[in-house]
Amino acid sequence: MPEGSAALHDVVRRQRACRSFDPSVAVSDDDIETVLDAAVHAPSAENTQPWVFVVVRNHRTRRALADIWASAWAIGSAQIRTHVDDALFADLERGMGGGFGTAPVVVVVCADLDRVDELFAECSIYPAVQNLLLTATGMGLGSCLTTGLTSFFVEQVRDLLDLPGTVKPLAAVYLGAPDRRLGPPRRRPASQSTYRERYGDLW
Amino acid sequence: MPEGSAALHDVVRRQRACRSFDPSVAVSDDDIETVLDAAVHAPSAENTQPWVFVVVRNHRTRRALADIWASAWAIGSAQIRTHVDDALFADLERGMGGGFGTAPVVVVVCADLDRVDELFAECSIYPAVQNLLLTATGMGLGSCLTTGLTSFFVEQVRDLLDLPGTVKPLAAVYLGAPDRRLGPPRRRPASQSTYRERYGDLW
Numbered sequence: 001m002p003e004g005s006a007a008l009h010d011v012v013r014r015q016r017a018c019r020s021f022d023p024s025v026a027v028s029d030d031d032i033e034t035v036l037d038a039a040v041h042a043p044s045a046e047n048t049q050p051w052v053f054v055v056v057r058n059h060r061t062r063r064a065l066a067d068i069w070a071s072a073w074a075i076g077s078a079q080i081r082t083h084v085d086d087a088l089f090a091d092l093e094r095g096m097g098g099g100f101g102t103a104p105v106v107v108v109v110c111a112d113l114d115r116v117d118e119l120f121a122e123c124s125i126y127p128a129v130q131n132l133l134l135t136a137t138g139m140g141l142g143s144c145l146t147t148g149l150t151s152f153f154v155e156q157v158r159d160l161l162d163l164p165g166t167v168k169p170l171a172a173v174y175l176g177a178p179d180r181r182l183g184p185p186r187r188r189p190a191s192q193s194t195y196r197e198r199y200g201d202l203w
Numbered sequence: 204m205p206e207g208s209a210a211l212h213d214v215v216r217r218q219r220a221c222r223s224f225d226p227s228v229a230v231s232d233d234d235i236e237t238v239l240d241a242a243v244h245a246p247s248a249e250n251t252q253p254w255v256f257v258v259v260r261n262h263r264t265r266r267a268l269a270d271i272w273a274s275a276w277a278i279g280s281a282q283i284r285t286h287v288d289d290a291l292f293a294d295l296e297r298g299m300g301g302g303f304g305t306a307p308v309v310v311v312v313c314a315d316l317d318r319v320d321e322l323f324a325e326c327s328i329y330p331a332v333q334n335l336l337l338t339a340t341g342m343g344l345g346s347c348l349t350t351g352l353t354s355f356f357v358e359q360v361r362d363l364l365d366l367p368g369t370v371k372p373l374a375a376v377y378l379g380a381p382d383r384r385l386g387p388p389r390r391r392p393a394s395q396s397t398y399r400e401r402y403g404d405l406w
Binding site: 203 | 209210211212214215216218219220236237239240241242243244245248249250252254256257258259260261264283286291295315322323325326328329333334336337338341342348354364365366370388389390391392393394397399400401
């Protein structure tokens with residue numbers, strides 16, 4: 001494996017959700033510029049590059065976003081408890097119960113619908129988000145891709161960030177120094193989800 | 204910048220769409236396993252890992268997919284011509300006019316709706332696709348993320364690959380050796396799409 005490939009492989013395999021941060025460690029403008037430079041190198045439909053990034057550091061806005069999560073968790077956690085395992089439940093509770101509020105930076109990633117047809121918004125935004133997350137991981141930053149705020153609380157997010165109707169929020173990404181050592185991500189092997197030629201013939 | 208970060212940065216900045224391939228260069232099972240291992244390390248909603256990969260090498264299936272593209276291009280190219288620049292138009296024509304048919308492998312990436320709510324299908328699939336594309340780039344493979352077949356010709360794709368109704372195709376990714384040297388991707392700087400605290404206050 002070439003050296004660059006090995007380094008990429010290592011970052012890809014280490015990346016995982018961080019849902020609680022050390023608020024005393026700042027994320028610099030340079031750090032943010034580095035992860036967003038990676039983001040904009042992702043592919044997008046017809047190279048429309050329709051991403052819009054709103055970088056939130058303001059305490060009041062972050063507090064408002066964290067409060068939405070806390071309310072949502074109070075309502076939804078019992079239902080979530082029924083279908084996720086103990087480790088994931090504890091980690092979700094850590095984040096939605098207050099951990100997300102400890103992230104010094106939230107990047108709200110949106111699609112500019114003046115640039116891209118809404119049909120191609122998601123496929124043009126989430127690859128950019130993944131570049132952002134991988135680059136944050138490579139830099140030693142914790143990160144978490146969340147879509148709950150932008151799925152269920154869009155109007156509140158829109159109000160908080162002054163988003164016009166043509167700018168559709170699709171993700172809130174939390175960034176900061178992890179407050180504890182993160183283990184490796186837990187994944188099933190790809191072979192369990194891979195088929196040859198047609199669905200049904202497992203790899 | 205740590206060494207791993209620099210290597211990742213390099214791959215991220217080099218990745219770009221390849222729409223025409225050298226059909227004489229094979230993509231091995233090992234290569235495919237490497238890119239799919241990267242894919243399954245991406246985040247997904249509540250770690251549901253809902254991805255399904257159908258790896259197509261069969262000539263007849265690839266021909267059928269390429270024929271759909273060629274027909275779509277014959278109908279849609281005049282309209283596309285009105286809003287993309289010359290370089291991109293030439294490249295799209297290369298792909299849809301026959302180049303995609305030269306890729307020795309097509310990976311159709313789907314979401315298993317028995318694992319994930321449809322609302323969270325896209326945010327759980329496109330990060331995995333991006334891991335796949337970056338890893339292919341790191342290995343020197345050309346790749347292209349396309350969503351046209353899975354947006355406009357879903358039923359034909361479903362028939363070709365025996366996909367059940369609960370498996371939703373979201374991308375066709377072409378893989379192979381590029382048939383020519385690819386230049387760097389063309390992107391606007393992130394600063395043009397980045398705001399501080401609220402939409403409107405540019406970075």
